[in-house]
Amino acid sequence: MISQTLSRKFDQIITRYPLKRSAMVPLLLYAQDEVGHVSDEVIAEVARRVDVRPIEVTEVISYYSMLHRQPVGKYNIQVCTNISCMLRGADELFDHCCQKLGIGHKQTTPDGLFSLEEVECLGACCGAPAMQVNYDYYENLTPEKVDALIDELKKKEPRSKI
Amino acid sequence: MKDQTHKSQFVILDLPPKPENLHVPGPYTRSPSLSPQLNPAAEPVSVTIDGKEVKVPAGTLLIEAAKQAGIEIPSYCYYPGLTLQGACRMCLVAIEKMPKLQTACTTVVAKGMVVHTETEEVKNARKAMLEFLLTNHPLDCPVCDKGGECELQDAVFRYGAAETRFMEPKLHHEERKFSSLVYYDWPRCILCYRCVRVCDEGLDVNAYGIGFRGAHSEIIPNRGEKLECEECGMCIDVCPVGALTSGTYRYKTRPWEMTYSGTICNHCGDGCKTTLSVRNNEIVRANNRDHSGFNGEFLCVKGRFGWDFVNSDQRLTAPLIRKNGKQESGTWEEALGVVADRLNDVLKQHGPASVAVIGSNRTTNEENYLLGRLTRTVLGTNNLDHHRTADYGSLVRALTEVKATDRYATIQNIYEAPSILVVGNDPTHQHPLVAYQIRQAVRQHNAHLYLLNSREIKLQRQATHSVTVRTSGEPDAIRALAGIQAPHAGLVVGGTGDFDSFREGLLEESDTVIIFGDEIRGKDVADLVRWGLALPGRTRFVALGDYANSRGAADMGLLPDVLPGYLPLPEQAARERFEAAWQFRIPTEPGRDIRSILQGAQSGEIKALLVFGSNPVKTFHLPKEQLSKLAFLMVAELFPTETAEAADVVLPATSFAEKSGTVTNSCGQVQVLKKPMRKAGTRSDLEILLALAGRLGHKWAYQSSDDVLREIIAQVPGYAIALPNLLIGRAVATQPAGTPPELASADLIFSSRDSLFTSGTLSRYSWALNSVDEAKRPHGHIF
Amino acid sequence: MPGYDNPMGNSPLEVKVISKRFALPNSASLDVYLQHDGYQALKKALATKPEDVINEVKNSGLRGRGGAGFNTGMKWSFVPKQSAKLKYVVCNADESEPGTCKDRPLMEYDPHQLIEGIIISGYAIQAHQGFIYVRGEYRYLLEIVDRALAEAYARGYLGKNLLGSGFDFDLCTHTGAGAYECGEETALLNSLEGLRGYPRIKPPFPAVLGLYGGPTVINNVETLSNIPHIILNGAGWYAKLGSPKNGGTRLFCLSGHISRPGIYELPMGFPLRRMIEEVGGGVPRGKRLKAVIPGGSSCPVLTAEEIDVAMDYDSVAKIGSMLGSGGVVIMDEDTCMVKVAGRIMRFYAHESCGWCIPCREGTSWLKRLLERFHSGGALPDDPDTALDVAYNILGKTLCPLGDAAAMPTISILQKFRHEFEEHLKLGYCPYEKKAVSVA
Numbered sequence A: 001m002i003s004q005t006l007s008r009k010f011d012q013i014i015t016r017y018p019l020k021r022s023a024m025v026p027l028l029l030y031a032q033d034e035v036g037h038v039s040d041e042v043i044a045e046v047a048r049r050v051d052v053r054p055i056e057v058t059e060v061i062s063y064y065s066m067l068h069r070q071p072v073g074k075y076n077i078q079v080c081t082n083i084s085c086m087l088r089g090a091d092e093l094f095d096h097c098c099q100k101l102g103i104g105h106k107q108t109t110p111d112g113l114f115s116l117e118e119v120e121c122l123g124a125c126c127g128a129p130a131m132q133v134n135y136d137y138y139e140n141l142t143p144e145k146v147d148a149l150i151d152e153l154k155k156k157e158p159r160s161k162i
Numbered sequence B: 001m002k003d004q005t006h007k008s009q010f011v012i013l014d015l016p017p018k019p020e021n022l023h024v025p026g027p028y029t030r031s032p033s034l035s036p037q038l039n040p041a042a043e044p045v046s047v048t049i050d051g052k053e054v055k056v057p058a059g060t061l062l063i064e065a066a067k068q069a070g071i072e073i074p075s076y077c078y079y080p081g082l083t084l085q086g087a088c089r090m091c092l093v094a095i096e097k098m099p100k101l102q103t104a105c106t107t108v109v110a111k112g113m114v115v116h117t118e119t120e121e122v123k124n125a126r127k128a129m130l131e132f133l134l135t136n137h138p139l140d141c142p143v144c145d146k147g148g149e150c151e152l153q154d155a156v157f158r159y160g161a162a163e164t165r166f167m168e169p170k171l172h173h174e175e176r177k178f179s180s181l182v183y184y185d186w187p188r189c190i191l192c193y194r195c196v197r198v199c200d201e202g203l204d205v206n207a208y209g210i211g212f213r214g215a216h217s218e219i220i221p222n223r224g225e226k227l228e229c230e231e232c233g234m235c236i237d238v239c240p241v242g243a244l245t246s247g248t249y250r251y252k253t254r255p256w257e258m259t260y261s262g263t264i265c266n267h268c269g270d271g272c273k274t275t276l277s278v279r280n281n282e283i284v285r286a287n288n289r290d291h292s293g294f295n296g297e298f299l300c301v302k303g304r305f306g307w308d309f310v311n312s313d314q315r316l317t318a319p320l321i322r323k324n325g326k327q328e329s330g331t332w333e334e335a336l337g338v339v340a341d342r343l344n345d346v347l348k349q350h351g352p353a354s355v356a357v358i359g360s361n362r363t364t365n366e367e368n369y370l371l372g373r374l375t376r377t378v379l380g381t382n383n384l385d386h387h388r389t390a391d392y393g394s395l396v397r398a399l400t401e402v403k404a405t406d407r408y409a410t411i412q413n414i415y416e417a418p419s420i421l422v423v424g425n426d427p428t429h430q431h432p433l434v435a436y437q438i439r440q441a442v443r444q445h446n447a448h449l450y451l452l453n454s455r456e457i458k459l460q461r462q463a464t465h466s467v468t469v470r471t472s473g474e475p476d477a478i479r480a481l482a483g484i485q486a487p488h489a490g491l492v493v494g495g496t497g498d499f500d501s502f503r504e505g506l507l508e509e510s511d512t513v514i515i516f517g518d519e520i521r522g523k524d525v526a527d528l529v530r531w532g533l534a535l536p537g538r539t540r541f542v543a544l545g546d547y548a549n550s551r552g553a554a555d556m557g558l559l560p561d562v563l564p565g566y567l568p569l570p571e572q573a574a575r576e577r578f579e580a581a582w583q584f585r586i587p588t589e590p591g592r593d594i595r596s597i598l599q600g601a602q603s604g605e606i607k608a609l610l611v612f613g614s615n616p617v618k619t620f621h622l623p624k625e626q627l628s629k630l631a632f633l634m635v636a637e638l639f640p641t642e643t644a645e646a647a648d649v650v651l652p653a654t655s656f657a658e659k660s661g662t663v664t665n666s667c668g669q670v671q672v673l674k675k676p677m678r679k680a681g682t683r684s685d686l687e688i689l690l691a692l693a694g695r696l697g698h699k700w701a702y703q704s705s706d707d708v709l710r711e712i713i714a715q716v717p718g719y720a721i722a723l724p725n726l727l728i729g730r731a732v733a734t735q736p737a738g739t740p741p742e743l744a745s746a747d748l749i750f751s752s753r754d755s756l757f758t759s760g761t762l763s764r765y766s767w768a769l770n771s772v773d774e775a776k777r778p779h780g781h782i783f
Numbered sequence C: 001m002p003g004y005d006n007p008m009g010n011s012p013l014e015v016k017v018i019s020k021r022f023a024l025p026n027s028a029s030l031d032v033y034l035q036h037d038g039y040q041a042l043k044k045a046l047a048t049k050p051e052d053v054i055n056e057v058k059n060s061g062l063r064g065r066g067g068a069g070f071n072t073g074m075k076w077s078f079v080p081k082q083s084a085k086l087k088y089v090v091c092n093a094d095e096s097e098p099g100t101c102k103d104r105p106l107m108e109y110d111p112h113q114l115i116e117g118i119i120i121s122g123y124a125i126q127a128h129q130g131f132i133y134v135r136g137e138y139r140y141l142l143e144i145v146d147r148a149l150a151e152a153y154a155r156g157y158l159g160k161n162l163l164g165s166g167f168d169f170d171l172c173t174h175t176g177a178g179a180y181e182c183g184e185e186t187a188l189l190n191s192l193e194g195l196r197g198y199p200r201i202k203p204p205f206p207a208v209l210g211l212y213g214g215p216t217v218i219n220n221v222e223t224l225s226n227i228p229h230i231i232l233n234g235a236g237w238y239a240k241l242g243s244p245k246n247g248g249t250r251l252f253c254l255s256g257h258i259s260r261p262g263i264y265e266l267p268m269g270f271p272l273r274r275m276i277e278e279v280g281g282g283v284p285r286g287k288r289l290k291a292v293i294p295g296g297s298s299c300p301v302l303t304a305e306e307i308d309v310a311m312d313y314d315s316v317a318k319i320g321s322m323l324g325s326g327g328v329v330i331m332d333e334d335t336c337m338v339k340v341a342g343r344i345m346r347f348y349a350h351e352s353c354g355w356c357i358p359c360r361e362g363t364s365w366l367k368r369l370l371e372r373f374h375s376g377g378a379l380p381d382d383p384d385t386a387l388d389v390a391y392n393i394l395g396k397t398l399c400p401l402g403d404a405a406a407m408p409t410i411s412i413l414q415k416f417r418h419e420f421e422e423h424l425k426l427g428y429c430p431y432e433k434k435a436v437s438v439a
């Protein structure tokens, strides 16, 4: 289910900790990156590797906002609307994204390319308004910059996919 | 813009692996919580609470100290025996010299502490917490099961936070069915985490978790939307509100519409106390309401839900008499008349040796005692036995021989033991309370658990040492431990360590409690006892029998060669003792054991058989025709069992919930049954026995089971117990002493190996026990 | 990073200590670090007694940059010298406090400075293993720090027998996955142990009973990045950089309605007014200043009249707020304070772990009340109710998140009550049309 590289990474991460269970969140996050979401198989695999019962993994997953049980779009656009970004137009930016993509908070475009999420402070307050696409930061945004970015990402996708 | 990497890359660092990383983690197992540690060795601490001074052991929590001063500090997340949470903030109190209010449930008393529990500030804080709790609470008290016994409702009455300023729409989730026995209503849940902890720390099942966070937090079951667990329902019991409700009780009644009787569960041999709640002559709930008895609030699935066989509409409610090959209902008069007549016929024609009696593992001591008297005097035979599930006789004999009859362990002894050895058996399934006590001993005072078994059992999770031997290898392993014979090759097949460290570990322990199942019988018991007594300290023993009164059946002498109190029948003095009491001669020859009775029934040597509360056709896997040669078969039963179906007369008997009397658990502790209801048309075995004796021409003077109990106390060695102690609801330990004849054949002893969800034939008539998915899983499934 | 802008501001008023290497090309590499005093402090520390390292840090007046501002050396001194369990040091790189983004450049541009600080802290308390808990969103930083760690291991700055001193130290990163509460030190420990990020009951404090049951010191990234400088230049030098009892400099993150948003390293005690007007270039487009959050969203807001304050822990506390985590959020006259209160509360309601009642239920209630109030559904009792509810959270929760949620609301309700009255009177938000983004 997971690649060999990731499996090796898992083995290595687990040795870092005195307690295997400590590796749970990193393992889940990396597995999610590869699989796309935390599937039942991922839960079972992680539970096995860190030696806990699956419910303990389930408990942890639902606690963290970055771990999701359902697939999200290939590009997960996370717009920060917390205070510093809000003061610099994040709400308008988020609305703009909604319109541009035709989806709302925690929704995914029908082609599976984009998801949109309103998130809490990303730690980019001095570059507000900011957003993250997957793990990449984009700061000092304007609606125009967002448009350009989304168009660019779309262009990278082979047509056949849609 | 640089090229977009969809998911970020990672660096694989080849850091050197660290061997010292393999150390055991800290005290945090699962929940971010601590357990209080009393320190009785240190100087007691004196604190002032609301002007009252109390002295408590060092390490006491403020909330417990207050209790000792007679002050109740409200609490939800605090629950004695479970880890601390500090979550509900209901127990906030003012402590002088501290800037903020403090939680009494997490504060350990300190010398000279001055505490105020009812200041305006404290009261307002509690009111505030209640107001918070009620924001998303549905306030559906009028329909909620918990209404009337709800800790939230009570606190709101006390602190008056009923009017709310909350104007927002309430968060809501639909009620969920976690299993056929457990329902979860999210909006009522106050997240005290008692259920999560009791399942984890108490049951070691860990079926609950917490999902999501913040105001959306919820209790989640371990299999998606479903629970997979032991279905003990303890979570329902500890829930302070109506968030977890029971599949058998929900929406049936209100707490004030029921009557409550504290009695003893009738399933396994542990003898848990339980309160039966009865409405309109029907049991609607069982829980150990006042936490009295050695089980506290513990009950397993059978205890909490498995009583419903009593209400079953398959219960026999009128005697059945075979006429022209068919069983037809008749009156009690008629049926008893038939029994007496047919017995008289057989006795006259074939003599007493052609009559036999099979007793029960569930009937009371008084009933068993009278059954012995009836058999040996009225019928004049010693052909009396029952399905023996543990070898009590050999244990008594072994302990008596070395004058160590003070070494029977009680349920409390198990909890307090610093070291426990379990040989054979699977207590989690067969003796849930014993398993619970063992786990608590390990968890709360680090008792060391040694397991010697031929199967993988769940208690291995608590074991310090465990040795798995090949099937039926337990006796050999005991002899090897005792140095009687060397362990032969292939004996040990698994476990945590080798045989030697197991033995050496035990030699370092003291006051070990040794618990054994049907794997150890006859001479093996003597080997075990002799070796056990040589261990350091006061070693104690428990033989685990299957059912509620398995021990009582043996103690009362439902055996062919043993009189009550394990007095050997062949000995004249023993017979004389009961001949004096019963004013009748007892036949000197030991009778047939149960296998021989059943064979005699087939060969025609046994002509008449009386069966009380037992289903030998099922237990002994008899072919249908085996009993057909009998001239007469009488069965006293609750249900139309396989044995009852073959009977000429079936007498509808009462269950444990419909009679008074006493039962003795596996540990030899006697407890009293209370009778909350009675199914119309039924009679207790005691009533049946008295009527039969009368019809067969014997005038017995007993008016009630109490009269029989008094005779037992006077006559049965080891049962000279203080009646008042018993009557106020205590479990009174007995210490039988006697040298019964050695076990004739090992195959007389065998456990039915019931699972958590079965209880001999009875469980077939329980909706609850059959409704859970887990009951369908193969036996031995570990949760 | 695509589209990534250097968040560092640039002002002649800055005093660069921990940010002094940021502008160097390839500043994150070990070679560059070594060319600029790198690992000299470690060498020095390893030749000193651990107690003396602790004392030096104590005397420097370094106070925790994570929020609470506790004297760092003091905290280290609480760790028992003898312990049956292994000791640990944990670097708190969970940076999630709204308005705060200073730990990011510290890890991005100078990871070795942090690593060196952590090793020294480990030596001081005699721990042999450390963890850097990085928030999940900072994946790119995780990679930068991991590379730096690999370099340090390769050259013997980590691992066995550091620099021949006989002292062993292992260090690795750990990633969170999106939870503000995991920045709270005990919740962080649970998270690091693979549990839900619930805080623990205190006492016992982590210094006595922390990670895996061992004594543990938890410090912020910025706090630890200061350590090499203190060891190298001395406590006296460091203390003198700042104001009394508030040693050194700190990174202030100016954000919101400010002309030159950015992260600036300024001495402790630097006046807030000058910070806004001179360092940050004032409020843009000639607007008047309305309010300032001095140290991240958990701190009570200051009004425009209150900004004549020295930015150190004690001075800001004196006027009823907190220096917090260094996130200075500036709001101009067009800002709706009701909306601000609602937005901040939404954050806390989202991030409340839900363990204890007042925070779980209180933040969710206040969020809904304030958002309803702002969006036209104001009721006359709401402001009083909100104030009361906030006070019912304050001081009664298991961890400080409850206080962090209550304080901004209380301060806004007290200082900007008239804006609530205005909403009530109008039935809508008077600012909605006026507020325009600056960018």
Ligand SMILES: Cc1cc2nc3c(=O)[nH]c(=O)nc-3n(C[C@H](O)[C@H](O)[C@H](O)COP(=O)(O)O)c2cc1C
Pocket: C063, C064, C065, C066, C067, C068, C069, C070, C072, C092, C093, C094, C095, C096, C097, C180, C181, C182, C183, C184, C185, C186, C218, C219, C220, C221, C223, C224, C399, C400, C401, C404
């Ligand atoms: C809810 C909450 C969130 C916190 N988040 C952070 C954080 O993201 N980063 C941080 O360094 N400290 C955070 N803290 C403070 C830490 O609990 C702790 O005080 C700090 O890491 C100690 O380091 P210091 O002494 O170096 O400041 C938070 C505290 C609370 C109560």
Ligand code: SF4
Pocket: C181, C199, C351, C352, C353, C354, C355, C356, C357, C359, C360, C397, C398, C399, C400, C401, C402, C403
């Ligand atoms: S205050 Fe309570 S609910 Fe809130 S984050 Fe802390 S422990 Fe969790």
Ligand code: FES
Pocket: B074, B075, B076, B077, B078, B085, B086, B087, B088, B089, B090, B091, B092, B103, B104, B105, B106
């Ligand atoms: S009982 Fe003390 S916090 Fe719940």
